[in-house]
Amino acid sequence: MAEADSVHGHGEARVQGGLVAALGRERPLRLESGVTLGPFTIAYQTYGRLDAERRNAILICHALTGDQHVASRHPVTGKPGWWESMVGPGRVIDTERYFVICANVLGGCMGSSGPTEIDPASGKPYGLAFPVVTIADMVNAQAMLLDHLGIPDLFCVIGGSMGGMQVLQWAASYPDRVFSAIPIACAARHSAQNIAFHEVGRQAIMADPEWRGGDYLSLGSNPRAGLAVARMAAHITYLSETALHRKFGRNLQNRERITFGFEADFQVESYLRHQGSTFVERFDANSYLYITRAMDYFDLAAEHGGVLAKAFSGTRTRFCVVSFTSDWLFPTRESREVVHALNAAAANVSFVEIESDKGHDAFLLDEPEMFKILRGFLEGSAEHRGLRR
Amino acid sequence: MNERPGASQRGIRIDLLSIADMVEPRSRVLDVGCGDGALLDYLARFKQVDGRGLEISQAGVNACVAQGLSVIQGDADADLKDYPANAFDYVILSQTLQATRRPRQVLTDLLRIGRRAIVSFPNFGYWRVRLDLLLGGRMPMTGTLDQPWYETPNIHLCTIEDFLDLSRDLGIAIERRIAIDGKGRSRQGGRPLDNLLAEQALFLLRKNG
Numbered sequence: 030m031a032e033a034d035s036v037h038g039h040g041e042a043r044v045q046g047g048l049v050a051a052l053g054r055e056r057p058l059r060l061e062s063g064v065t066l067g068p069f070t071i072a073y074q075t076y077g078r079l080d081a082e083r084r085n086a087i088l089i090c091h092a093l094t095g096d097q098h099v100a101s102r103h104p105v106t107g108k109p110g111w112w113e114s115m116v117g118p119g120r121v122i123d124t125e126r127y128f129v130i131c132a133n134v135l136g137g138c139m140g141s142s143g144p145t146e147i148d149p150a151s152g153k154p155y156g157l158a159f160p161v162v163t164i165a166d167m168v169n170a171q172a173m174l175l176d177h178l179g180i181p182d183l184f185c186v187i188g189g190s191m192g193g194m195q196v197l198q199w200a201a202s203y204p205d206r207v208f209s210a211i212p213i214a215c216a217a218r219h220s221a222q223n224i225a226f227h228e229v230g231r232q233a234i235m236a237d238p239e240w241r242g243g244d245y246l247s248l249g250s251n252p253r254a255g256l257a258v259a260r261m262a263a264h265i266t267y268l269s270e271t272a273l274h275r276k277f278g279r280n281l282q283n284r285e286r287i288t289f290g291f292e293a294d295f296q297v298e299s300y301l302r303h304q305g306s307t308f309v310e311r312f313d314a315n316s317y318l319y320i321t322r323a324m325d326y327f328d329l330a331a332e333h334g335g336v337l338a339k340a341f342s343g344t345r346t347r348f349c350v351v352s353f354t355s356d357w358l359f360p361t362r363e364s365r366e367v368v369h370a371l372n373a374a375a376a377n378v379s380f381v382e383i384e385s386d387k388g389h390d391a392f393l394l395d396e397p398e399m400f401k402i403l404r405g406f407l408e409g410s411a412e413h414r415g416l417r418r
Numbered sequence: 419m420n421e422r423p424g425a426s427q428r429g430i431r432i433d434l435l436s437i438a439d440m441v442e443p444r445s446r447v448l449d450v451g452c453g454d455g456a457l458l459d460y461l462a463r464f465k466q467v468d469g470r471g472l473e474i475s476q477a478g479v480n481a482c483v484a485q486g487l488s489v490i491q492g493d494a495d496a497d498l499k500d501y502p503a504n505a506f507d508y509v510i511l512s513q514t515l516q517a518t519r520r521p522r523q524v525l526t527d528l529l530r531i532g533r534r535a536i537v538s539f540p541n542f543g544y545w546r547v548r549l550d551l552l553l554g555g556r557m558p559m560t561g562t563l564d565q566p567w568y569e570t571p572n573i574h575l576c577t578i579e580d581f582l583d584l585s586r587d588l589g590i591a592i593e594r595r596i597a598i599d600g601k602g603r604s605r606q607g608g609r610p611l612d613n614l615l616a617e618q619a620l621f622l623l624r625k626n627g
Contacts, residue, residue: 349483350490368490372497375505377468379483380490382476402484409486 047074047097047104049140052173061326064160071174072140073097073132076116077124079180085416086180087122088171089131090188090195093320094260094312096139099131100124105311114395121404126411126418127184132174134167134195136319141170144315145246156315157243164191164327168198172206182206184414185407189213189392190359191320194327197367200348201329201340209347209410211403214356214392216363217337217370218328223358226266227321230259234314243315256314257305264304269355269388273297330370337370344371347413348378349406351392351399358389379406430460432602433618437510437536440594440622441465445507448472448531450494451514455482462487470506472497495519498527506532513562513618515539517571525588529625534593538620543577543613546600561600562618578613585623594622 049072052058057067074097079086089099089112096103100110100117116122122129133141136159144159151158175183186199186207193215200210219227234240237255241248265273277297281287284294293299333339348371352364361382371378383398385391392399411418430438434457441447443465449458452471455478461467471489473479482489490497494511495518509532511524516539518524528535540562541547550558557567563575576584578597585592597605597616604620605612612619 347488369497369500372490372500373502375502377470377488378490379479379488381480381483382491383480384476398480402480405484405486412486 047072047140049073050174050177052170052177058166058170058173060160060166061163062161066135066142066160069135069142069170070140070146071132071135071142071170072137073130073174074099074101075131076100076129077127079128080417083180084182084184084414085126086128086130086175086183087185087187088175088183088199089116089122089129090171090186090192090199091131091134092188092190092192093263093324094308094317095192096137097131097133098139100129103311106307111393114393115400115403121400121407122187126416130174130178130180132171134191134320134323135170136162136167136316136323138313138316143313144243144319145313154246156246159315159319161322161326162319163323164194164198165202167323168195168202171195171199172203175206183208184416185209185211185410187211187213187403188215190215190389191324193359194324194329197329197340198327200344200346204341204344204346207346208414209349209407211349211351211406212364212367213351213399214353214359214364214389215367216359217330217340217367219325220363223266224325226263226358227325229262231318231321233258233262234318237314240314243318245314251309252314253306253309256309256312256317257302259314259317260308260312261301261305264301266358267388267390269357269386271355271386272388275386276300337366338373341371341374341376344374344376346376347406347410348376349403350378350380351402352380352382353385353387353389353391353396354382355386356389356391430456432604433538433598433620434460434512436596436598436604436620437512437538438465440536441467441508443467446470446505447508447510448501448506449510449512450498450528451512452482452487452489453478455485455487455489457510457512458482458487458489459485493518494524494527498524498531501527501531503530504533508532508534508536510536512536512538513540516575517573519573521574521576522584522588525584525590529588529590529623533624535623536621537623538618539576539581540572541578541597541613541616541619542575543579544600544617545614546617548614560617578616578619581619581621585621589626590623591626592621593624596620 053067057065099112118125133139136143138145144155148155186196188196193212196212234255237252239250240252280296282296282299329340330337352361368380447467447469449471452473458469472492474493479491509528547558597612598618600617
């Protein structure tokens with residue numbers, strides 16, 4: 030990892046395997062809820078080197094349960110970065126050419142201000158005293174990080190799922206700071222069905238007696254079971270029926286026949302339990318509440334009188350909208366609505382739907398067609414921006 | 419189709435080249451039914467055009483975007499209504515009008531979105547077409563109408579005279595017209611025998627007034 034040391038200003042600390050910026054000391058962040066937050070911290074990672082003109086920066090926005098470790102080993106799990114197939118030397122987002130930034134979202138639990146951090150007012154972890162944040166708040170915090178790093182504008186903002194929501198918000202809030210935008214597998218607003226799934230997850234967490242009204246960190250407990258169930262339910266929505274069937278079918282888990290009990294007889298049950306139990310090792314239950322809420326509240330058209338096109342009027346950003354055929358969480362129809370709005374704003378937009386049976390999670394997986402298309406889109410955009418090879 | 423070697427790195431069809439000749443450098447262009455993006459690529463390279471494409475086949479779209487072109491999946495009937503008025507200097511509809519469900523609406527949309535429209539189509543008044551039907555008694559097949567009746571996407575074929583009538587109805591002015599004969603030779607301007615001799619026709623249109 031070659032960091033451009035020149036861009037890391039003062040007021041900087043290294044946390045476990047990463048960087049943290051202290052922001053909002055002079056000018057606090059005014060949240061959409063009306064609450065002001067400051068000072069606050071944003072934990073982030075960078076890869077590659079910022080060029081002399083400061084024009085080659087790419088911001089990667091992570092999804093609900095992602096974090097800043099996009100292309101480096103995760104400090105908790107020890108696993109490779111969550112998007113190493115996309116980001117790295119010679120990859121589509123080539124860290125030998127671009128300066129890549131990925132920040133943990135506001136409300137997250139990997140070093141950015143959120144419910145797990147200490148509330149200066151009480152000296153205890155925030156818990157539910159942390160203000161509710163929105164996608165726009167996350168993006169405003171990232172913009173402050175860029176100010177802090179001395180980066181005037183971004184060559185590209187890219188992200189999938191909730192990351193894609195942030196991309197759309199970036200393009201709407203800071204059109205002059207976004208040269209190109211790649212929202213993947215996302216929508217301009219969270220659907221009723223998606224809010225419903227999130228509510229199931231939140232209720233699972235809050236129903237766990239270990240949750241203790243959100244004060245579990247102070248009281249020394251942890252709602253593992255609730256968070257694991259939330260993850261299990263959500264994980265199903267990230268896959269497709271075809272993918273689940275191909276992977277597991279009705280296969281039994283390490284047994285010859287069904288047991289007439291409630292052990293994990295089926296492989297798919299065992300798989301989900303594993304997903305749940307590993308997730309709680311790296312994620313915080315309250316963060317899960319806050320971030321799912323931020324997604325639920327997202328409705329980009331709402332702040333523009335219900336007309337999505339107005340969010341993008343006059344934009345000069347180059348867009349590449351990407352969806353996947355088997356994604357039922359953020360179906361192509363919703364990407365198409367974004368595209369229609371961009372057309373209505375006479376924006377420069379490309380839109381591709383990629384054939385895949387891997388469901389919503391396809392954007393994180395090895396999808397050669399996506400790589401080929403995004404490589405071409407970035408190449409064309411770099412040419413337009415006059416970036417040197 | 420005729421190729422003109424050296425026109426671009428990979429060559430471009432003669433009818434596309436005639437279209438490209440009508441486009442002013444550095445203008446904003448929407449190519450409706452842009453296929454593999456050959457025309458958009460040519461316009462970007464040689465005329466520094468700010469180009470966008472609309473293409474019905476997803477494979478075509480993906481190929482275009484992978485080349486760095488700005489293209490979305492969609493078609494003339496469904497998607498033109500989203501675009502605001504006068505968003506482009508030129509809207510191009512090449513060999514597609516006859517395959518749209520509502521050609522009249524499509525033509526109206528083209529000239530709402532673009533200050534000018536460039537439209538090409540196979541001329542059903544072409545003598546070979548007439549002769550095929552007259553003597554053969556079966557649906558005609560020619561170089562531009564190269565599929566049997568049960569395979570063709572063409573549902574609204576017309577002659578040059580039909581097209582002129584509709585343009586008049588819609589208050590569309592014809593700035594330039596080119597007739598392309600069966601050998602790929604093009605003739606500028608309107609001549610009385612075009613409707614008989616032209617296999618394809620190409621029009622540069624703008625709104626009257």
